[in-house]
Amino acid sequence: MGENAITLSAIEKRFHQKEVIAPLSLEVPTGQLIGLLGPSGCGKTTLIKMIMGMIKPDNGRIQVLDYVVPHKQLLIDIGYMAQSDALYIDLTGAENLHFFAKLYRLSKKERVERVAYAANLVRLTEDLNNKVVNYSGGMKRRLSLAIALIQNPKLLILDEPTVGIDPVLKKEIWQELIRLKEKEHKTILVTTHAMDEAERCDRLAMLRSGQILAQGTPQELKAHYQAQDFDEVFLKAGGAIV
Amino acid sequence: MRIGAIVTRIIQQMMRDKRTLALLFCAPLLVLSLMYFIFNSDESEVTLIVSHGPAQLIEKLEAADFHVIEDDNVTITQLKDNQYDAWLDIQQKQTKLTLLNDDPSAAKALQMKLAQALQPEQASSMTFVTDYVYGDEDTAIFDIFSPMLIGFFVFFFVFLITGIALLKERTSGTLERLLATPIKRSEIVAGYLVGYGLFALVQTIIIVLFGIYVLDIVHVGSIWLVLLINSLVALVSLSLGALLSSFAASEFQMMQFIPLVIVPQVFFSGIFPLDSMVEWLQNIGRIMPLYYAANALNGVMYKGFTFSEILVDLLVLAGFALLFILLNIISLKKYRSL
Numbered sequence: 403m404g405e406n407a408i409t410l411s412a413i414e415k416r417f418h419q420k421e422v423i424a425p426l427s428l429e430v431p432t433g434q435l436i437g438l439l440g441p442s443g444c445g446k447t448t449l450i451k452m453i454m455g456m457i458k459p460d461n462g463r464i465q466v467l468d469y470v471v472p473h474k475q476l477l478i479d480i481g482y483m484a485q486s487d488a489l490y491i492d493l494t495g496a497e498n499l500h501f502f503a504k505l506y507r508l509s510k511k512e513r514v515e516r517v518a519y520a521a522n523l524v525r526l527t528e529d530l531n532n533k534v535v536n537y538s539g540g541m542k543r544r545l546s547l548a549i550a551l552i553q554n555p556k557l558l559i560l561d562e563p564t565v566g567i568d569p570v571l572k573k574e575i576w577q578e579l580i581r582l583k584e585k586e587h588k589t590i591l592v593t594t595h596a597m598d599e600a601e602r603c604d605r606l607a608m609l610r611s612g613q614i615l616a617q618g619t620p621q622e623l624k625a626h627y628q629a630q631d632f633d634e635v636f637l638k639a640g641g642a643i644v
Numbered sequence: 645m646r647i648g649a650i651v652t653r654i655i656q657q658m659m660r661d662k663r664t665l666a667l668l669f670c671a672p673l674l675v676l677s678l679m680y681f682i683f684n685s686d687e688s689e690v691t692l693i694v695s696h697g698p699a700q701l702i703e704k705l706e707a708a709d710f711h712v713i714e715d716d717n718v719t720i721t722q723l724k725d726n727q728y729d730a731w732l733d734i735q736q737k738q739t740k741l742t743l744l745n746d747d748p749s750a751a752k753a754l755q756m757k758l759a760q761a762l763q764p765e766q767a768s769s770m771t772f773v774t775d776y777v778y779g780d781e782d783t784a785i786f787d788i789f790s791p792m793l794i795g796f797f798v799f800f801f802v803f804l805i806t807g808i809a810l811l812k813e814r815t816s817g818t819l820e821r822l823l824a825t826p827i828k829r830s831e832i833v834a835g836y837l838v839g840y841g842l843f844a845l846v847q848t849i850i851i852v853l854f855g856i857y858v859l860d861i862v863h864v865g866s867i868w869l870v871l872l873i874n875s876l877v878a879l880v881s882l883s884l885g886a887l888l889s890s891f892a893a894s895e896f897q898m899m900q901f902i903p904l905v906i907v908p909q910v911f912f913s914g915i916f917p918l919d920s921m922v923e924w925l926q927n928i929g930r931i932m933p934l935y936y937a938a939n940a941l942n943g944v945m946y947k948g949f950t951f952s953e954i955l956v957d958l959l960v961l962a963g964f965a966l967l968f969i970l971l972n973i974i975s976l977k978k979y980r981s982l
Binding site for chain 1: 828
């Protein structure tokens with residue numbers, strides 16, 4: 403694997419004449435936790451879907467883990483968590499996990515291990531045999547995260563993973579993300595608009611109207627904008643008057 | 645005031661949903677005009693074979709609008725192959741009338757018309773024997789369209805159930821999530837076909853057995869052929885339902901395919917005689933899967949056709965299924981370019 407897990411070169415996307423992603427380049431170094439920061443509608447999800455190969459950019463080149471996107475083999479190495487919970491609500495949590503594990507062709511033994519591991523990680527072990535339709539919003543988010551981890555991927559792409567999750571669990575999930583990065587050397591790309599989460603990333607890219615306004619470590623960004631916290635960085639970067 | 649708010653909201657929503665509006669106003673017109681053309685079709689000419697008929701009689705029959713073919717050596721096989729409606733064999737002692745009877749109501753009408761034409765002299769002085777190629781004098785109209793009804797219900801329910809199930813998968817985002825895994829598009833389509841196909845197969849078996857053994861629908865041919873045809877119908881309907889679900893944004897819009905896709909097919913599947921329709925109308929029928937299904941089912945159950953006699957219909961149905969399956973695989977590109 404190269405130095406960068408994800409390399410976006412001058413990619414551009416329009417929907418119905420409207421520019422959603424302006425020509426944009428971004429590099430995600432291997433083994434880091436990168437935060438994609440920006441308000442709703444700034445193009446975060448579009449960008450992520452392009453990295454997954456689900457949306458084709460009009461221009462530019464995307465390379466992920468030495469593969470040129472789109473590439474089917476690549477999808478084995480990416481753990482993806484969509485913004486909306488895409489779960490089979492009439493199945494149980496365990497059935498959902500096993501279903502996705504089978505799509506990655508895990509053996510029966512691996513499957514049982516990974517399901518137990520992923521469920522434990524998001525504290526869902528006790529509710530695993532309940533139907534998803536009875537889960538709370540937070541539980542559904544946690545199950546989605548567990549599904550993203552099921553095949554032990556090298557790269558995690560998480561679209562707003564902590565929306566609707568209470569502060570205690572949110573903290574635990576972040577601890578786990580950092581552990582995955584440090585102990586298991588995973589590369590993690592997270593989108594968020596929660597500023598407290600931004601502080602915990604190794605690097606940040608601030609996205610607005612399909613353009614990267616600024617990128618760097620949290621300290622660099624704060625120093626650059628002479629800001630106390632990230633709310634301020636964000637407002638200043640967006641050109642708002644503070 | 646509050647009622648007004650609800651009314652305004654409904655009008656706004658309806659005006660936004662152009663497709664529902666179009667359906668509300670146009671679909672009844674479409675169905676009505678189809679019915680208009682189908683019921684207003686000219687009565688087709690009746691072809692009558694006459695053997696050993698005196699010239700005077702032939703003239704009389706021709707005057708009564710029969711298409712008369714004089715032929716002294718006719719066999720039942722010829723009658724079947726050429727779809728001649730009836731054969732009148734006049735012998736010294738008795739007159740024998742053989743009716744094809746592929747459409748009982750038409751056969752009854754023919755008999756009446758013939759009796760009128762032959763009156764008064766012939767009918768009274770001769771003994772008159774009537775024979776039937778298909779069915780008998782008790783054949784009811786239900787007997788000829790019940791085979792088609794079986795095919796229709798298989799088609800209808802499988803279409804709705806798979807259409808709505810796949811639609812749910814599309815709207816809940818799980819289909820997109822599925823395509824974020826290394827699964828092949830063809831694997832998804834195949835999975836769907838087998839998964840829902842199993843249920844469709846059980847449903848088909850239940851409908852066929854119920855129709856034949858409980859409702860006592862005529863079945864002259866093999867029950868295995870009936871099951872084979874209906875399984876193909878289910879496959880066509882499954883793949884069509886899955887395909888059309890990608891053009892629907894809600895269950896409501898899925899339902900709108902009923903008057904557009906299901907109802908027209910009913911008109912062309914044998915409830916109404918196709919032979920009497922104008923050429924272009926018959927051609928429309930030929931692009932509809934149920935036309936072939938009804939043809940094959942009617943052939944096997946009423947006329948006792950064998951496998952080779954319905955092979956063309958089966959191949960056409962299989963072709964429809966294959967086409968829809970391929971289109972399904974292509975349509976999934978919408979979610980993943982690979």
